[in-house]
Amino acid sequence: MKTILIVEDDKNQRLLYEQELKHDGYEVVTASDGKDALEKVQKQLPDVVVMDINMPKMDGIEAMGRILSKNKAIPVIINTAYSNYKDSFMSWMADAYVVKSSDLSELKDKIKEVLVNKANDS
Secondary structure, eight states: OOEEEEEOSOHHHHHHHHHHHHHTTOEEEEESSHHHHHHHHHHSOOSEEEEOSSOSSSOHHHHHHHHHHHOTTSOEEEEESOGGGGGSGGGGGSSEEEEOOSOTHHHHHHHHHHHHHHHHHO
16 A cells, blocks of 8 residues: 655645545555654655645745655655746656645546656666
């Protein structure tokens, strides 16, 4: 079973992602901010990280940089409400960029795509 780390400061969205992804057969670990995400990655290496950008304590870009500096093999999907970050060179480190939507099909498709690419790289 593949493990997905959801990093999202909005409790309701975090719960929605967790329920939807568990329903799809993934093991889901959640974090409420970038600092929490770093701790979770050290305890249990996820197969994919789905990362919000605007969060308290440590934003998603900084957290992604720290995670990837320790382990470049972890795919990261940026999942944010702001499409303007897509053009930021800092977001280029991510394997995918998804603008938040009430329809989670794009996010789910990106997760599958990233997992297939990761398996092919191994």
